[in-house]
Amino acid sequence: MTSKSPEMEKFLNDLTKILYGRERHSGACVACGSHKVSVEDFRDALSYTEYGISNLCQECQDKTFKTLKTRKK
């Protein structure tokens, strides 16, 4: 999960810090701060990939994306 450029990585880190007040890659979900994030928590590979990008646990991904999707229906 290191295909992002250093600039992009820095941007994401800064953005996450602004949005959630937490550092990424601390081993915890950036939104709820849960330290119990593990591969088994994720429903599928896509969700796990998303965690690699956004550092959101499955639960917080569900909340976030449900909010986004309900606007479409």
Ligand SMILES: [Zn+2]
């Ligand atoms: Zn979470």
